[in-house]
Amino acid sequence: MTPEEITNAITQALVQGGQQWLVATIGAFMPGLWALTLIFHLARPYVLRTLRKLSLRFGADVWWLSYVLIRDAVALITFGLSVLFLMPNIALTMDVPLTAPLATLFLFWALYVKLMRDADDDVRAYRVATAFLVIGATFYFVPQTLGLEANSQDYLAGVATFLDSAKNQALAGPILVVALVGFAATAALIFYRVVLSASRRVGSGTAAPQKAGLS
Amino acid sequence: MTTDQLATAIIKGFLDGGESFLEGTLAAALPIFWLMALALHLARPYMLNTTHKFSLRLAADIWWVLYVGLRDAIVVIAFVMSFMYLFPDVLMSQALPIGGSLAAAILFGVLLTKLVADADDDPRAFRVVSYLLALGATLYILPTLAGVQVSALALGDPWDGLGKALVTSTNPTLAMGLWWISIIAVGVMGFVAVWFNLRAPGASLRRVA
Numbered sequence: 001m002t003p004e005e006i007t008n009a010i011t012q013a014l015v016q017g018g019q020q021w022l023v024a025t026i027g028a029f030m031p032g033l034w035a036l037t038l039i040f041h042l043a044r045p046y047v048l049r050t051l052r053k054l055s056l057r058f059g060a061d062v063w064w065l066s067y068v069l070i071r072d073a074v075a076l077i078t079f080g081l082s083v084l085f086l087m088p089n090i091a092l093t094m095d096v097p098l099t100a101p102l103a104t105l106f107l108f109w110a111l112y113v114k115l116m117r118d119a120d121d122d123v124r125a126y127r128v129a130t131a132f133l134v135i136g137a138t139f140y141f142v143p144q145t146l147g148l149e150a151n152s153q154d155y156l157a158g159v160a161t162f163l164d165s166a167k168n169q170a171l172a173g174p175i176l177v178v179a180l181v182g183f184a185a186t187a188a189l190i191f192y193r194v195v196l197s198a199s200r201r202v203g204s205g206t207a208a209p210q211k212a213g214l215s
Numbered sequence: 216m217t218t219d220q221l222a223t224a225i226i227k228g229f230l231d232g233g234e235s236f237l238e239g240t241l242a243a244a245l246p247i248f249w250l251m252a253l254a255l256h257l258a259r260p261y262m263l264n265t266t267h268k269f270s271l272r273l274a275a276d277i278w279w280v281l282y283v284g285l286r287d288a289i290v291v292i293a294f295v296m297s298f299m300y301l302f303p304d305v306l307m308s309q310a311l312p313i314g315g316s317l318a319a320a321i322l323f324g325v326l327l328t329k330l331v332a333d334a335d336d337d338p339r340a341f342r343v344v345s346y347l348l349a350l351g352a353t354l355y356i357l358p359t360l361a362g363v364q365v366s367a368l369a370l371g372d373p374w375d376g377l378g379k380a381l382v383t384s385t386n387p388t389l390a391m392g393l394w395w396i397s398i399i400a401v402g403v404m405g406f407v408a409v410w411f412n413l414r415a416p417g418a419s420l421r422r423v424a
Contacts, residue, residue: 059276149302
């Protein structure tokens with residue numbers, strides 16, 4: 001092998017390896033991020049209980065603000081990184097959980113509910129957001145645990161192959177298409193509703209005090 | 216060897232090495248997190264004493280919020296770090312403490328107890344959390360010391376035998392048995408947490424308002 005060939009091999013390895021490493025690292029962090037998203041969302045009764053014990057509104061506000069900020073930031077980061085699973089070249093050729101694109105879609109729906117409804121005060125909206133998050137997490141955890149991370153177990157070989165997107169492309173393809181269509185439709189709906197609602201507010205004059213405050 | 220083969224070998228070494236390094240680092244850092252979780256939980260009397268000494272309610276509130284936030288954040292971080300113990304391939308490929316998966320389930324049990332009961336005001340819930348943390352720390356730290364660390368020293372029998380029995384990669388049967396118990400326990404506890412949330416938040420919201 002000539003020095004030039006070795007250089008080419010190392011360059012190729014660095015570029016391809018770097019890309020695979022990035023995707024693999026994100027994939028490795030996703031279970032943790034999903035767990036954090038669920039934990040923070042489900043911790044709500046505990047956080048409210050602690051909030052009631054604080055003697056000052058200042059302390060309560062700091063506590064609540066920190067909770068809401070961290071909870072929503074973790075959910076957003078998880079969603080941002082999950083978008084990776086909607087990339088066809090990654091979802092169909094790399095070993096990712098079979099239903100990871102659907103998990104992303106359910107997380108998007110949970111965020112949609114939080115955006116469009118007051119999931120902090122409206123119990124029904126909270127329950128819907130919880131259901132979406134739990135379904136999304138299940139779609140991620142189950143194939144990750146029993147599929148990608150169970151290759152060493154012979155008795156789970158069939159399940160592991162079925163739940164690995166690269167090894168089950170016949171199912172991974174349709175799942176990806178459904179997720180992409182759902183993603184696009186939800187994004188369009190969010191855009192439409194936000195623009196419509198903002199237009200109505202401006203039209204009815206409810207935005208006036210905010211304008212005055214800003215000026 | 217062709218260029219492609221060399222590139223593939225480098226990529227494989229890069230990815231496998233990176234994964235092993237990450238998992239090994241997490242496993243090595245977890246005893247510290249277990250001790251910190253236990254220490255902060257047991258520091259409660261000291262924190263309460265200090266809280267009573269503040270002359271301003273604002274300072275007392277900040278002190279308490281910081282304590283509670285840090286204490287619970289450590290447990291949450293430790294659980295997220297322990298997540299790798301719920302993956303069979305990791306257990307089989309790395310030399311990890313055999314009680315790691317059970318310890319992860321116990322951490323989830325701690326979080327669940329804090330969710331469904333008031334471990335700050337209810338002495339029974341506080342005791343349950345204390346016992347769970349002590350049990351989890353023991354299940355994690357003991358096999359780390361007597362298993363992972365001792366087996367790496369090659370001290371001869373009976374230490375080698377004991378060390379191998381307490382490491383996941385050299386005792387796969389027990390490791391997988393404990394893994395099944397842990398994964399089922401986490402699943403059941405997760406179901407309880409969701410059920411509690413779907414049932415309870417309405418009442419909580421109204422009381423706060």
